[in-house]
Amino acid sequence: MIIGLDVGGTHTDVVLVDSQGLVRQVKVPTDIDNLFDSVLGGLDEVSKNIDVSRVSRVVLSTTLTTNAIASGHLDPVGMIVSSGPGLNPEIFRTGKHYYCVQGSIDHRGREVQPIEPTEIEAIASHLRADGIEAVGVVGKFSVRNPCHENKIVKILGKSFNYILAGHRVSGNLNFPRRIATVYLNAAVYSIYKNFFDAVSNALRAKGFVAPILILKADGGTVSLDASLQYPGQTILSGPAASIMGAVPYASENGESIVMDIGGTTTDIAVLVKQVPLLEPLGIEIGQYKTLIRALKTISIPLGGDSVIKVKDGVLDIGPERVGPAMAFGGSEPTPTDALVFLKKMESGNFQKAKMAMEKVGGLLGCSPADAAERIFSEFCHRLTVVAKDMVTSINQKPVYTVHEFLESYQVSPTELLVLGGPASCFASKLSEVSSLPVRVVPNARVANALGAALARTTCEITLFVDTERRVASAPEESFYKPVDDRFSVKDARELAFSLLRTKALQSGAKMEDIDMEVTEELQFNMVRGFYTTGRNIRVKVQVKPGLISEYKQITSTEA
Amino acid sequence: MIKAANKTGLVFFPAFDWAISPTHPEREERLLYTQDQVFEEGLLDVDGIVEFKPDMINRDDIRRVHFCVPDEWAVTTESHLLSAGGAKAVGSAVLEKKVQKGFALVRPPGHHAMRVVHGARGFCNINIEAIMIEYLRDAYGVDRVAIVDTDCHHGDGTQDIYWNDPDTLFLSLHQDGRTLYPGSGFPHELGGPTAFGTTINVPLPPQTSEEGFLYVLENVIIPVLEDFKPELVINSAGQDNHYTDPITNMRFSAQGYAKLTEKLSPDIAVLEGGYSIEGALPYVNVGIILALAGMDYSTVREPDYDFEKLRQSSAITDHIRKVCDRVMDYWQEAPSLREQMLDSGGITERERTIYYDTDNILENQKEKIVVCRDCPGVWSVESWTDRGKRIYAVHIPRKACEKCVDIGMEWYEKTPFRHFDIIFLQDRKNKVFKSRRPS
Numbered sequence: 001m002i003i004g005l006d007v008g009g010t011h012t013d014v015v016l017v018d019s020q021g022l023v024r025q026v027k028v029p030t031d032i033d034n035l036f037d038s039v040l041g042g043l044d045e046v047s048k049n050i051d052v053s054r055v056s057r058v059v060l061s062t063t064l065t066t067n068a069i070a071s072g073h074l075d076p077v078g079m080i081v082s083s084g085p086g087l088n089p090e091i092f093r094t095g096k097h098y099y100c101v102q103g104s105i106d107h108r109g110r111e112v113q114p115i116e117p118t119e120i121e122a123i124a125s126h127l128r129a130d131g132i133e134a135v136g137v138v139g140k141f142s143v144r145n146p147c148h149e150n151k152i153v154k155i156l157g158k159s160f161n162y163i164l165a166g167h168r169v170s171g172n173l174n175f176p177r178r179i180a181t182v183y184l185n186a187a188v189y190s191i192y193k194n195f196f197d198a199v200s201n202a203l204r205a206k207g208f209v210a211p212i213l214i215l216k217a218d219g220g221t222v223s224l225d226a227s228l229q230y231p232g233q234t235i236l237s238g239p240a241a242s243i244m245g246a247v248p249y250a251s252e253n254g255e256s257i258v259m260d261i262g263g264t265t266t267d268i269a270v271l272v273k274q275v276p277l278l279e280p281l282g283i284e285i286g287q288y289k290t291l292i293r294a295l296k297t298i299s300i301p302l303g304g305d306s307v308i309k310v311k312d313g314v315l316d317i318g319p320e321r322v323g324p325a326m327a328f329g330g331s332e333p334t335p336t337d338a339l340v341f342l343k344k345m346e347s348g349n350f351q352k353a354k355m356a357m358e359k360v361g362g363l364l365g366c367s368p369a370d371a372a373e374r375i376f377s378e379f380c381h382r383l384t385v386v387a388k389d390m391v392t393s394i395n396q397k398p399v400y401t402v403h404e405f406l407e408s409y410q411v412s413p414t415e416l417l418v419l420g421g422p423a424s425c426f427a428s429k430l431s432e433v434s435s436l437p438v439r440v441v442p443n444a445r446v447a448n449a450l451g452a453a454l455a456r457t458t459c460e461i462t463l464f465v466d467t468e469r470r471v472a473s474a475p476e477e478s479f480y481k482p483v484d485d486r487f488s489v490k491d492a493r494e495l496a497f498s499l500l501r502t503k504a505l506q507s508g509a510k511m512e513d514i515d516m517e518v519t520e521e522l523q524f525n526m527v528r529g530f531y532t533t534g535r536n537i538r539v540k541v542q543v544k545p546g547l548i549s550e551y552k553q554i555t556s557t558e559a
Numbered sequence: 560m561i562k563a564a565n566k567t568g569l570v571f572f573p574a575f576d577w578a579i580s581p582t583h584p585e586r587e588e589r590l591l592y593t594q595d596q597v598f599e600e601g602l603l604d605v606d607g608i609v610e611f612k613p614d615m616i617n618r619d620d621i622r623r624v625h626f627c628v629p630d631e632w633a634v635t636t637e638s639h640l641l642s643a644g645g646a647k648a649v650g651s652a653v654l655e656k657k658v659q660k661g662f663a664l665v666r667p668p669g670h671h672a673m674r675v676v677h678g679a680r681g682f683c684n685i686n687i688e689a690i691m692i693e694y695l696r697d698a699y700g701v702d703r704v705a706i707v708d709t710d711c712h713h714g715d716g717t718q719d720i721y722w723n724d725p726d727t728l729f730l731s732l733h734q735d736g737r738t739l740y741p742g743s744g745f746p747h748e749l750g751g752p753t754a755f756g757t758t759i760n761v762p763l764p765p766q767t768s769e770e771g772f773l774y775v776l777e778n779v780i781i782p783v784l785e786d787f788k789p790e791l792v793i794n795s796a797g798q799d800n801h802y803t804d805p806i807t808n809m810r811f812s813a814q815g816y817a818k819l820t821e822k823l824s825p826d827i828a829v830l831e832g833g834y835s836i837e838g839a840l841p842y843v844n845v846g847i848i849l850a851l852a853g854m855d856y857s858t859v860r861e862p863d864y865d866f867e868k869l870r871q872s873s874a875i876t877d878h879i880r881k882v883c884d885r886v887m888d889y890w891q892e893a894p895s896l897r898e899q900m901l902d903s904g905g906i907t908e909r910e911r912t913i914y915y916d917t918d919n920i921l922e923n924q925k926e927k928i929v930v931c932r933d934c935p936g937v938w939s940v941e942s943w944t945d946r947g948k949r950i951y952a953v954h955i956p957r958k959a960c961e962k963c964v965d966i967g968m969e970w971y972e973k974t975p976f977r978h979f980d981i982i983f984l985q986d987r988k989n990k991v992f993k994s995r996r997p998s
Binding site for chain 2: 104106108112172176289396406522524536
């Protein structure tokens with residue numbers, strides 16, 4: 001048996017599945033100020049009267065880190081940043097304890113200027129004096145050569161609770177994002193660790209023996225232990241849970257748009273042959289642009305409970321939500337009221353919904369029925385436009401080779417999958433507006449928790465080979481290997497796959513779920529003077545986001 | 560976060576799968592380290608810096624500018640079409656006001672490609688700036704354009720294309736032609752009789768440094784642009800004046816390029832040459848992008864940059880001052896000389912030999928132009944190569960008078976095939992581009 005739990009803004013959804021399919025589904029209200037109780041409450045409810053020692057896997061998706069960032073409840077972090085030539089690193093200051101230091105590395109990983117150990121020692125004593133417990137160390141081009149970051153980490157010693165070096169968070173080049181990513185990981189570390197230590201202890205006390213996995217923003221899972229090192233990976237895992245929930249019902253050969261229509265927001269994503277598209281670099285949250293791997297999603301402030309306004313005779317929906325729909329005891333008209341009034345939604349107080357539509361109709365100068373139809377139609381149009389724009393922008397992604405330009409893969413979705421509370425009410429209208437067949441994901445109300453339950457472990461490896469400098473490196477893994485000039489792109493691919501397999505197993509994957517692919521592969525001859533002096537090879541491989549192999553059997557009984 | 564003062568569009572097309580030959584300076588690896596630097600600096604995340612995808616240009620885009628022998632496809636590869644398409648995409652974004660500034664970071668380059676194209680010269684097959692400009696003229700009604708070519712090599716291709724066009728100012732500063740390919744670009748090269756003075760050349764001595772380049776900017780480029788009043792300023796932004804460039808002898812730097820870009824403030828910059836792929840390009844390109852975007856570039860410098868060591872001698876400073884004085888004298892005198900030539904009228908001819916170093920072709924040309932008071936004048940060129948190709952090509956200018964149109968049509972239709980394999984017509988006025996070939 002597997003338990004999947006997804007904490008949302010309003011509800012926490014929990015499912016229990018076994019080899020026959022969905023056994024139990026539970027919805028409990030989320031208490032933002034006490035997520036621990038929400039999580040434990042949900043788990044208690046779903047596991048009532050069952051032998052919890054038979055649960056083989058527990059997957060949790062929470063808003064813990066996302067909320068901490070949104071509310072600014074972050075730990076102070078000491079940041080030590082070395083940049084060298086380029087933009088002024090002061091631009092990327094993360095807070096008070098931000099130190100720019102000597103030392104620089106160039107694009108090939110060659111040392112341009114050494115670090116100054118006494119400078120670091122002085123900073124370390126400042127940080128200790130200020131009571132800082134989490135420290136981030138980031139160098140420009142550290143993914144090409146982490147020696148400066150490593151030296152600084154060594155000098156910092158053991159007197160800090162958490163130290164994270166930039167080359168460990170991603171193999172991608174982007175110094176400002178590396179700074180932000182390291183900062184966020186360090187800033188949520190203690191909150192994350194305390195929370196999950198408590199959850200883990202509570203579950204053990206209740207008799208759970210199953211491994212606990214955490215859902216990441218890229219729609220993959222990672223073991224709780226492995227996640228403690230990089231808690232930032234869990235930021236914005238919420239949209240990922242829903243999208244993974246739609247995966248088993250998506251076309252195996254075509255492309256699909258997924259819409260998770262919630263109360264406050266709608267998240268939109270694109271699947272290609274059941275595999276969700278990823279952000280090229282990483283998530284953006286608030287003012288932070290990061291290297292945290294994430295599914296490519298667009299979140300728009302448009303949901304069933306968005307407030308309806310009329311300004312100068314023009315209808316507007318959202319962006320804010322002030323509470324539930326009037327039909328459910330709220331004070332402002334919402335799209336949900338339109339659904340109730342139009343009898344597309346069975347629950348809800350019809351009289352209150354009618355009052356809501358009369359209010360809107362009065363402002364628009366039309367009948368309540370016309371008002372409801374206009375709201376309904378406007379809502380579906382807005383979602384369709386955003387989804388189509390998203391596809392257009394995916395297709396306009398820059399390419400850097402003639403081959404890619406000529407072959408460039410164009411996404412053209414052939415279906416729309418909807419899930420979330422009011423999803424089924426919008427299905428036929430969305431189909432009419434978008435001219436795409438629309439399907440409602442089975443168990444649409446808890447598909448997010450199902451997605452979390454069934455998501456497989458994902459990870460990525462970036463391998464960089466410079467045969468002139470005679471080194472192959474995967475900095476995220478602290479992997480370095482001397483190579484000779486015969487090292488080929490094929491060797492690189494094999495090495496990358498083997499590193500990826502190891503990493504996936506360490507992160508909690510099962511062998512049969514490690515579905516690997518090459519996402520980038522480039523090889524350049526390096527010519528100096530008139531001679532080829534080496535090869536520069538870049539290979540990026542990933543375990544594709546997807547569901548664990550048992551899912552087919554489980555979900556086939558639902559479809 | 561950081562924000563660009565000028566909204567700036569980039570097309571980055573490094574053609575990672577295209578080279579002239581494996582060890583040629585124009586090879587796959589050329590923009591690799593520039594990409595690394597631009598990505599690592601996070602420039603594409605800056606609010607106000609937008610990346611566009613290149614277009615692929617079509618046959619008419621080429622035919623507005625070139626006479627390709629035997630045809631467009633024979634002298635280009637997809638990479639050329641995308642490189643020019645990158646410039647076109649950036650130019651369109653600027654003209655459509657999606658961005659204020661644009662930079663096409665593309666390869667292969669184009670500024671040695673002349674009007675007639677038999678093959679590649681100076682690593683160039685088709686002229687990407689000219690293809691962009693003529694497209695922008697047709698699509699957006701742009702008229703007066705200035706091209707400031709800051710590549711270390713004389714932009715002889717662009718000069719040739721605009722030799723007889725009084726509405727296009729071509730201004731090139733480059734290492735003295737007596738010391739570097741292509742060996743042209745002297746101050747007395749001032750344009751054809753109807754466009755006399757709108758070609759300007761400032762040859763600079765080897766070892767010219769930041770001071771010298773900025774002197775030319777202040778004392779020639781800026782005053783000339785103020786007089787000419789272009790609607791659009793294009794910078795052919797070659798980066799081979801850099802002190803580490805392997806095939807030139809100058810002492811320019813990333814700081815210098817950024818300052819030049821900031822003060823020149825071109826609407827559109829297009830990458831040309833620059834072959835110090837590790838020591839210069841990563842830093843120069845970051846400097847140029849920041850300067851275009853109106854951002855602080857003061858901390859962008861090469862790891863081994865030393866301002867004092869790179870300074871030019873006082874003899875060079877004196878020499879540059881004299882060259883600039885001479886160029887400015889010509890600029891002042893050119894209009895009255897042009898008047899005299901227009902008074903004389905008639906037909907002017909010139910003969911030239913052009914060497915295609917990349918493809919090893921020798922071409923001879925005989926050009927004639929009607930010196931017309933009412934328009935820039937119809938012109939034609941006979942061209943024959945040591946490979947045995949002979950063509951005749953007629954260009955009717957955008958603003959041709961009716962008489963010149965008639966003359967051009969007669970040249971095109973009545974010239975017998977006896978001596979020629981192909982007869983081309985490039986009628987910019989009526990946008991007709993065609994050729995006659997013996998059946």
